[in-house]
Amino acid sequence: MNVRKSSFWHNLKQSKYLYxxxxxxxxxxFVFSYLPLWGWTMAFQKYKPAKSFFEQDWVGFYYFxxxxxxxxFIQVLRNTIAMxxxxxxxxxxxxxxxxxxxxxxxxxxxxxxxxxxSYLPHFVSWIVAAGIVTKMLSTxxxxxxxxxxxxxxxxxxxxxxxxxxxxxxxxxxSDVWKETGWNTIIYLAAIAGIGPELYEAAxxxxxxxxxxxxxxTLPGIRSTIIILIIISIGHLISIGFEKQFLLGNNLVxxxxxxxxxxxxxxxxxxxxxxxxxxxxxxNSVVSVFLLFTANGIxxxxxxxxxx
Amino acid sequence: xxxxxxSGSGTPWSDRIFDVVVYVAVIFVTxxxxxxxxxxxxxxLNDSTDSVRGGIxxxxxxxxxxxxxxxxxxxxLITGLKISILRTIVGTLLGLxxxxxxxxTLSRVDFQGRKFVSTFLALTMYxxxxxxxxxxxxxxxxxxxxxxxxxxxxxVSAFNVFVIRxxxxxxxxxxxxxxKLDGANDFTIYWRVILPLTKPALATIALFLAVGQWNSWFDxxxxxxSKDHLxxxxxxxxxxxxxxxxxxxxxxxxxxVEVMAQISPESVKMAITIIVTVPILIVYPFLxxxxxxxxxxxxxxx
Numbered sequence: 365m366n367v368r369k370s371s372f373w374h375n376l377k378q379s380k381y382l383y384x385x386x387x388x389x390x391x392x393x394f395v396f397s398y399l400p401l402w403g404w405t406m407a408f409q410k411y412k413p414a415k416s417f418f419e420q421d422w423v424g425f426y427y428f429x430x431x432x433x434x435x436x437f438i439q440v441l442r443n444t445i446a447m448x449x450x451x452x453x454x455x456x457x458x459x460x461x462x463x464x465x466x467x468x469x470x471x472x473x474x475x476x477x478x479x480x481x482s483y484l485p486h487f488v489s490w491i492v493a494a495g496i497v498t499k500m501l502s503t504x505x506x507x508x509x510x511x512x513x514x515x516x517x518x519x520x521x522x523x524x525x526x527x528x529x530x531x532x533x534x535x536x537x538s539d540v541w542k543e544t545g546w547n548t549i550i551y552l553a554a555i556a557g558i559g560p561e562l563y564e565a566a567x568x569x570x571x572x573x574x575x576x577x578x579x580x581t582l583p584g585i586r587s588t589i590i591i592l593i594i595i596s597i598g599h600l601i602s603i604g605f606e607k608q609f610l611l612g613n614n615l616v617x618x619x620x621x622x623x624x625x626x627x628x629x630x631x632x633x634x635x636x637x638x639x640x641x642x643x644x645x646x647n648s649v650v651s652v653f654l655l656f657t658a659n660g661i662x663x664x665x666x667x668x669x670x671x
Numbered sequence: 672x673x674x675x676x677x678s679g680s681g682t683p684w685s686d687r688i689f690d691v692v693v694y695v696a697v698i699f700v701t702x703x704x705x706x707x708x709x710x711x712x713x714x715x716l717n718d719s720t721d722s723v724r725g726g727i728x729x730x731x732x733x734x735x736x737x738x739x740x741x742x743x744x745x746x747x748l749i750t751g752l753k754i755s756i757l758r759t760i761v762g763t764l765l766g767l768x769x770x771x772x773x774x775x776t777l778s779r780v781d782f783q784g785r786k787f788v789s790t791f792l793a794l795t796m797y798x799x800x801x802x803x804x805x806x807x808x809x810x811x812x813x814x815x816x817x818x819x820x821x822x823x824x825x826x827v828s829a830f831n832v833f834v835i836r837x838x839x840x841x842x843x844x845x846x847x848x849x850x851k852l853d854g855a856n857d858f859t860i861y862w863r864v865i866l867p868l869t870k871p872a873l874a875t876i877a878l879f880l881a882v883g884q885w886n887s888w889f890d891x892x893x894x895x896x897s898k899d900h901l902x903x904x905x906x907x908x909x910x911x912x913x914x915x916x917x918x919x920x921x922x923x924x925x926x927x928v929e930v931m932a933q934i935s936p937e938s939v940k941m942a943i944t945i946i947v948t949v950p951i952l953i954v955y956p957f958l959x960x961x962x963x964x965x966x967x968x969x970x971x972x973x
Contacts, residue, residue, distance in 0.1 A: 644803055
């Protein structure tokens with residue numbers, strides 16, 4: 365015991381700089397990432413900011429019951445899942461297709477140019493992106509309406525931003541516009557890892573380029589796709605609120621409100637912290653559940669795990 | 672690079688059609704990506720009363736710099752610019768320092784706290800307290816209405832730490848050992864040996880941090896919305912953009928609207944959008960090879 369203890373102190377002294385360099389940041393993470401979890405207690409109290417923790421009234425699951433009986437909750441959950449699933453499908457298929465297209469380009473200089481352009485929207489803020497999308501879709505001189513009018517597909521401009529049933533599509537399309545180029549990076553890296561001898565052999569066998577894509581490129585990036593899908597499923601209901609906040613307006617509120625936006629508007633906006641926290645907890649718990657479920661299924665299929 | 676049969680005669684017609692489809696699709700995507708930016712640029716440089724007539728595509732019809740000179744006369748924009756630059760510099764430096772230090776300690780096999788720190792960090796990627804508890808925490812820490820709220824809460828990012836760590840893992844350990852034999856302590860090893868060798872990874876992370884800082888607006892909206900001296904460029908842009916959409920309930924702007932009354936709000940929006948975007952445009956293409964590598968590295972590890 366004595367020996368072990370002294371070796372512990374010895375080690376502590378030996379790596380004192382390592383402790384000094386990490387522990388302050390660990391404390392930091394504790395404050396800003398773990399202390400908010402302590403804030404979850406608010407959901408079980410009738411939280412009043414002026415009172416201390418011990419003076420709060422405990423109400424059990426009262427706010428959760430209220431949340432689940434709220435008509436708006438169902439609507440918000442529907443919006444969240446709809447936009448999430450649409451984003452998941454579009455956000456996977458389109459970057460994969462674009463990565464394959466890029467990979468098939470023969471001029472390297474042109475490929476480099478296209479890639480650089482395609483990363484640009486990723487780096488601008490959602491405020492800029494939302495401003496651009498609103499401008500492009502606007503009824504006075506918006507590019508999309510002008511194009512559709514000049515092609516005689518429509519006779520008068522469509523009020524894109526005022527139609528609730530178009531909102532999910534607009535959010536999904538904006539996301540595709542902003543992130544497709546960026547999301548190809550990982551697939552292009554995976555494609556680059558496929559052995560050239562496979563393509564060589566396929567060519568000898570007389571496979572066309574399309575057949576090569578189907579039988580070599582796609583199977584070659586299969587595991588990358590699966591891993592990324594698992595990660596995305598974990599984030600399925602935490603799609604945030606940024607896009608919806610910036611692109612939405614009162615006219616489309618029934619379609620634009622997500623869980624986080626709901627917590628922001630009805631929790632913070634009206635000072636109902638306990639109710640808002642209950643929404644946040646619901647969100648986090650479902651996310652973790654989804655992540656573990658997805659990981660479990662993934663483990664069964666591939667004998668690999670990401671956690 | 673794969674050598675393909677480039678001569679036309681040997682290529683089957685199906686492959687030629689394939690090539691045409693590929694090029695048409697890629698060019699279409701490139702136009703869709705680039706056109707909105709060029710359109711906004713043209714509108715920002717066009718006379719605002721002329722713009723209302725419509726028909727501006729990628730070239731200004733009546734060139735003017737008046738839109739820009741008008742918005743620069745607005746003091747909120749100058750303050751916003753200052754604060755945005757300041758938070759980008761401070762936030763990036765602090766973020767780099769914390770991520771690289773933590774990454775260094777985590778890469779050391781002889782560090783006993785390694786497992787604990789690593790798990791402690793990794794968990795933050797999966798569980799978060801949520802918006803409201805975080806807001807209450809910031810309030811309880813008396814960080815509302817301060818500059819600190821821009822740079823301190825997001826100081827440590829687990830993702831950044833793991834990206835840098837996987838890079839450090841690739842540096843031969845013998846370098847650290849020989850430095851140790853020369854009597855260097857762990858901090859000196861970090862500062863003199865590891866940091867200079869980690870530059871490519873640091874460049875990637877610096878870009879991510881800087882872009883994140885430059886682009887953030889929600890912290891300003893939430894914590895400093897009423898503090899005019901702490902406003903950011905993105906927040907000013909948000910106020911202008913939201914003011915003319917129907918989202919009036921979120922609108923808290925004041926002076927900018929009066930400025931906008933003088934010239935068409937559309938042109939003002941376009942000019943600010945360009946001002947906010949230009950710094951990013953200048954930086955990211957030069958760091959492209961670094962962040963492509965960094966992204967790949969980070970994704971493989973996580």
